[in-house]
Amino acid sequence: MGRTLAEKVWDDHVVRRAEGEPDLLYIDLHLLHEVTSPQAFDGLRKGGRTVRRTDLTIATEDHNTPTLDIDKPIADPVSRTQLETLRKNCADFGVRLHPLGDDEQGVVHVVGPQLGLTQPGMTVVCGDSHTSTHGAFGALAFGIGTSQVEHVLATQTLPMAPFRTMAVTVTGELPDAVTAKDLILAIIARIGTGGGQGYVIEYRGEAIEKLSMESRMTICNMSIEAGARAGMIAPDETTFAYLQGRDHAPDGADREAAVDYWRTLRTDDDAVFDHEVVIDAAELAPFVTWGTNPGQGAPLSEVVPDPGSFDDPSERFAAEKALEYMGLTAGQPLRDIAVDTVFVGSCTNGRIEDLRAAAAVIEGRSVADGVRMLVVPGSVRVSLQAVAEGLDRVFTAAGAEWRHAGCSMCLGMNPDQLAPGERSASTSNRNFEGRQGKGGRTHLVSPQVAAATAVTGHLASPADLETTDAAQPVGV
């Protein structure tokens, strides 16, 4: 019987397989950041151990870093200590680090791909659940806990329990107004936040094949929000072209050998998935969340659902709690929801294409009165590229704030946070209670919806702006 893409990559990394034991997998790339690594390095010290493969390890600073005044000392002493701890650990153990102020600094899942370090057929881990992002290249990439970070540092391997395979096939073509973010939000709403538990999802089908690498990263990034162990997309010409010429991508004879191997990384025709989901791209529309988990979403054109409409008692109760926390009423049109803040950024939607898409919507328009819009590039490289294209000026001319790269308001570990009761439209990945700041309320949206929402002050799609523009008297 044939094998799926995930099974092929897994099999190619088995260091040891023994009856009754989890497979021991080799790890090709280990990404580190300041939040989930200090206790791991501490463990190495206590055990008298070293980092086995510093040449397969790389660190950056992202979660705690400020997005303003980065040339000044970090105001929060605890954040400062955590960053200083990473710097000391990397220096002591010989790990390459891109700290705040460095041109390669940024959100860890933006940095890996842009350096060309993420490649098809690799195993990639990081002490961060959004490591699933790297699956866009046909890599098997998953988030791990700090004990596993220590394990990989010490051994470059991980014992891993077997997984199940799920195919999410998106047939047909995405309508023009529908983005990768809308698609993944719709997928999560369909399979649920626990529906992917134990599975590696492979996204496939015509609509997926047509996506750019950056859109594929948006899709795979949020696999974890469906509870999946990882998400993957088979590498193809789009993948190979993206990698060409990047710092760490193979070249010359190595590239030929690599591409030959990469071309084998496709699910065999006779392979069988443990579970299959089919989605018709043509039926999709801009999608937003109304609740407090990423599965609680609906098309923007709909209304806040009635908790009573959920058959499952636990889902019904969760919806009641969510509406209470979000300050929403069943039946309220989603388009009527007014926001205070718009956040464009994160490992989900902080890449150059995301900034271009948001800029295209907001260009020549203004952020609505009383709305704060933060644009936070995913990395310094993204930021430099955006500045070279003049995108920063598009945003600032519209009244948005252009910030330094980092995780920022996606999780509010740095000063970029929502105030209690404040509501945001955010291109990030989690609408959990308090995620963006104590008492803050989050609606997950695409960069295009974020920009349109900033202009109108309530949840809106770019198409809504055209209607508004047309309705406005000209020359008055």
Add this chain to the structure above:
Amino acid sequence: MEAFTTHTGRAVPLRRSNVDTDQIIPAHWLKKVTRDGFEDGLFEAWRRDPEFVLNKPERAGASVLVAGPDFGTGSSREHAVWALQNYGFAAVISPRFADIFRGNSLKNGLLTVVLPQSAVDTLWQAVEADPTTEITVDLVAREVRCGPSFRESFDLDDNARWRLLEGLDDISLTLRQEDDIAAYEAARPSFKPRTLTA
């Protein structure tokens, strides 16, 4: 890691599904660089409500958390496990756990027990009716017991169970496979990327 064999204690019924790790321990607590001192951050936002179950005096000292499905979703932060342990929990029971949280728990000796929703409902009713009710989580027999009539077995693969029962250090176990690791490394293709230039 400390070994886990069997544990008996009073319980906290947490009637919530999708308890994400941001609820278990909010992000601002993650700036700490130690594995301890997270107990005050456990469910920090919910604990501001005096009616929250953890704040009830009769739940003080409870050590078994009984929660709804999809416990531990979201962020991979192992701090969520440390916070539960620092607070005094030895075991969590739920119909379904998020994968990363479950892996982190087993690495730290926090036992996560999957029971069907119907069994969780029974336990909720029992411990709500009488807060002094004790639950026994028995890893040796792979079963949960409560009162005279509740007895429900649970699955946990033999290898994970053995590691927990023995309190084994995974890194030491893996380092015994040095020959296999070295052999794998010797055969890795040259086109695989390196972060450092030689």
